[in-house]
Amino acid sequence: MRIELSNIEKIFNRGRHNEFRAIRDVSMEIAPNRITCLKGASGSGKTTLLSMIGCLSRPTSGRILLGERMISGLPERFLTDIRRHTFGFVFQRFNLIQGLTVLDNIMIPAYPLGLDHGELKRSAKLLLKQFGLERVSNNPVQWLSGGEAQRVAICRALINDPGVLLADEPTANLDLKNSREFMELIGNLSESGKTILMTSHDPLVYESPVVDEVVEMHDGQIMVK
Amino acid sequence: MKAFIRKQGFLIDFTLSSLMRRKGKNIGLLIVYGLIVFLLASVMLFSHALRKEAGLVLQGAPEIVLQRMVAGRHALIPADYLDAIESIRGVAGTEGRLWGYFYDPAVGANYTVMVTPDYELSGNEVVIGAGISRIRGVAEGDFFSLRSDKGKTYVFKVKSLLDSESELVSTDLVLISEKAFRVLTGIPEGRLTDIILKVRNPREVQKVAEKLVARLPDTRPILREEILRTYDSIFAWRQGIVFVLLLGALLAFVIFAWDKASGLSAEEKREIGILKAVGWETGDVLRMKFWEGAIISFSAFTLGYLAAYLHVFYSSAVLFEPVLKGWSVLYPQFDLVPFVDGLQLATLFFFTVFPYTVATIIPIWQASITDPDAIMR
Numbered sequence: 221m222r223i224e225l226s227n228i229e230k231i232f233n234r235g236r237h238n239e240f241r242a243i244r245d246v247s248m249e250i251a252p253n254r255i256t257c258l259k260g261a262s263g264s265g266k267t268t269l270l271s272m273i274g275c276l277s278r279p280t281s282g283r284i285l286l287g288e289r290m291i292s293g294l295p296e297r298f299l300t301d302i303r304r305h306t307f308g309f310v311f312q313r314f315n316l317i318q319g320l321t322v323l324d325n326i327m328i329p330a331y332p333l334g335l336d337h338g339e340l341k342r343s344a345k346l347l348l349k350q351f352g353l354e355r356v357s358n359n360p361v362q363w364l365s366g367g368e369a370q371r372v373a374i375c376r377a378l379i380n381d382p383g384v385l386l387a388d389e390p391t392a393n394l395d396l397k398n399s400r401e402f403m404e405l406i407g408n409l410s411e412s413g414k415t416i417l418m419t420s421h422d423p424l425v426y427e428s429p430v431v432d433e434v435v436e437m438h439d440g441q442i443m444v445k
Numbered sequence: 446m447k448a449f450i451r452k453q454g455f456l457i458d459f460t461l462s463s464l465m466r467r468k469g470k471n472i473g474l475l476i477v478y479g480l481i482v483f484l485l486a487s488v489m490l491f492s493h494a495l496r497k498e499a500g501l502v503l504q505g506a507p508e509i510v511l512q513r514m515v516a517g518r519h520a521l522i523p524a525d526y527l528d529a530i531e532s533i534r535g536v537a538g539t540e541g542r543l544w545g546y547f548y549d550p551a552v553g554a555n556y557t558v559m560v561t562p563d564y565e566l567s568g569n570e571v572v573i574g575a576g577i578s579r580i581r582g583v584a585e586g587d588f589f590s591l592r593s594d595k596g597k598t599y600v601f602k603v604k605s606l607l608d609s610e611s612e613l614v615s616t617d618l619v620l621i622s623e624k625a626f627r628v629l630t631g632i633p634e635g636r637l638t639d640i641i642l643k644v645r646n647p648r649e650v651q652k653v654a655e656k657l658v659a660r661l662p663d664t665r666p667i668l669r670e671e672i673l674r675t676y677d678s679i680f681a682w683r684q685g686i687v688f689v690l691l692l693g694a695l696l697a698f699v700i701f702a703w704d705k706a707s708g709l710s711a712e713e714k715r716e717i718g719i720l721k722a723v724g725w726e727t728g729d730v731l732r733m734k735f736w737e738g739a740i741i742s743f744s745a746f747t748l749g750y751l752a753a754y755l756h757v758f759y760s761s762a763v764l765f766e767p768v769l770k771g772w773s774v775l776y777p778q779f780d781l782v783p784f785v786d787g788l789q790l791a792t793l794f795f796f797t798v799f800p801y802t803v804a805t806i807i808p809i810w811q812a813s814i815t816d817p818d819a820i821m822r
């Protein structure tokens with residue numbers, strides 16, 4: 221699915237003394253079934269932009285089109301629905317729920333759908349197998365290594381079979397070996413038809429051959445190539 | 446429909462596992478909450494049961510007690526007044542009583558010594574209440590001494606112990622033969638302490654009382670309702686102290702709920718953000734958290750109330766003993782008749798579970814309506 225942004229602005233603490241324009245007049249297009257990487261220094265606005273695309277926050281002004289549908293300005297109810305079916309998130313800090321097992325963490329996004337429990341468990345286990353996590357599936361997530369935790373986060377992002385995977389600084393908490401494995405994994409997902417949008421200031425990511433498109437950001441704006 | 450039910454199942458599952466994840470915190474909560482409910486419920490059950498008990502006791506009391514007054518003071522009443530009273534219309538029966546208080550310096554307690562036709566007692570036999578038996582350490586067959594008003598000590602044999610239904614009235618009682626009573630007190634033959642009467646028609650009590658005063662101007666009739674009122678005021682006074690306890694518990698509850706209402710931990714906020722980011726609706730998050738609060742407060746309520754029930758009805762409210770004992774050395778070890786008032790239960794429920802649940806849900810609602818992008822930082 222095509223994602224199109226036009227004239228996006230994000231102003232934090234608007235009208236207060238600490239008002240801050242994090243995103244200024246950004247227009248771009250994210251190609252379907254491709255891997256796009258937002259590159260830029262820390263503080264350049266990558267995360268802010270990613271969260272607006274993923275409907276975790278709203279732009280102050282501008283329009284976001286998802287396919288033919290305009291999603292900026294939709295009420296919360298619809299945003300939830302889009303988050304649930306269109307996007308899968310892999311957060312920089314993974315954000316797994318501590319104390320729950322790997323399997324439970326993966327199934328959480330599917331709970332509100334009210335699927336058959338057995339079926340849900342089967343598909344969760346299939347994902348775990350695919351990502352080499354069978355062995356740890358019943359462990360609490362706090363026992364996992366960094367690489368494992370990220371793969372669990374990816375599984376969780378994929379459980380509702382979204383079209384778009386969003387990953388914020390995916391290699392920031394990984395060592396070199398795990399980072400390489402991640403890029404390989406992302407390549408496979410792209411081949412299976414997912415649209416992937418990442419942010420990163422790690423050359424291992426934005427210089428990787430699997431990345432189709434690199435968009436550079438600076439001070440809340442997109443740099444022209 | 447099926448999906449909806451399954452979804453609720455998932456939510457409840459998730460709620461339970463959430464509770465288990467924060468076991469320590471939740472058990473602590475349960476204990477504090479349960480204790481507060483326990484205190485509140487104990488006070489409520491206890492005061493209610495006590496009043497009921499007093500009511501029961503007085504049901505068996507005579508409708509009218511007749512005293513003779515001399516110069517405005519209670520004096521002995523001549524036994525031949527009995528005939529005069531029996532001839533009044535509406536009087537169903539009379540009985541002359543002999544009774545009084547005896548101070549026992551050994552234990553610093555007052556006994557109520559009484560002559561009763563219900564027991565066949567010889568001159569040196571007594572029947573005593575449970576409180577006296579406890580405090581003096583005497584059992585059936587043991588010796589028991591009483592000092593006469595003139596200072597002479599008489600020794601009696603304990604024939605049996607009173608096992609009255611309600612220890613509330615019988616605990617300090619000594620039953621004695623008429624002969625022995627007259628020896629102890631020096632009250633001559635033909636004189637009584639007071640007279641009790643039964644009235645044929647309860648509605649005529651007032652009328653009979655008027656006739657009594659008309660025929661025997663030196664007497665004063667005391668009606669059962671008046672005694673009831675005195676009893677009530679005694680219990681009301683005691684309840685006052687208990688009421689302070691109750692206020693304390695309420696205050697603790699308010700502080701406790703306030704603490705809950707004032708905010709969530711960073712971890713809890715984060716969790717709500719995660720759930721929303723992965724596609725949970727605000728409503729789902731609220732429902733889940735609502736169940737969490739409801740399960741805790743419902744269990745705490747049940748546990749606290751049950752504990753209070755056992756405390757009041759099966760341990761004679763031991764914790765309140767110091768408050769209620771007051772001056773009475775012979776504190777009755779009464780077993781109150783178990784009784785649960787539905788309205789009372791509902792009131793307590795409403796004033797604990799309801800505010801707690803609201804207090805927990807407000808900050809959660811606040812957290813769940815904010816954009817979930819904070820979890821990306």
Ligand SMILES: Nc1ncnc2c1ncn2[C@@H]1O[C@H](COP(=O)(O)OP(=O)(O)O)[C@@H](O)[C@H]1O
Pocket residue numbers: 232233240242260261262263264265266267268269
């Ligand atoms: N909630 C917020 N309130 C105020 N400023 C914010 C908020 N979130 C982010 N910012 C600011 O916006 C800028 C861009 O942040 P971010 O998108 O996280 O950058 P990046 O991901 O590229 O490092 C930063 O300067 C940051 O301090």
Ligand SMILES: [Mg+2]
Pocket residue numbers: 266267268388389419
């Ligand atoms: Mg960032």
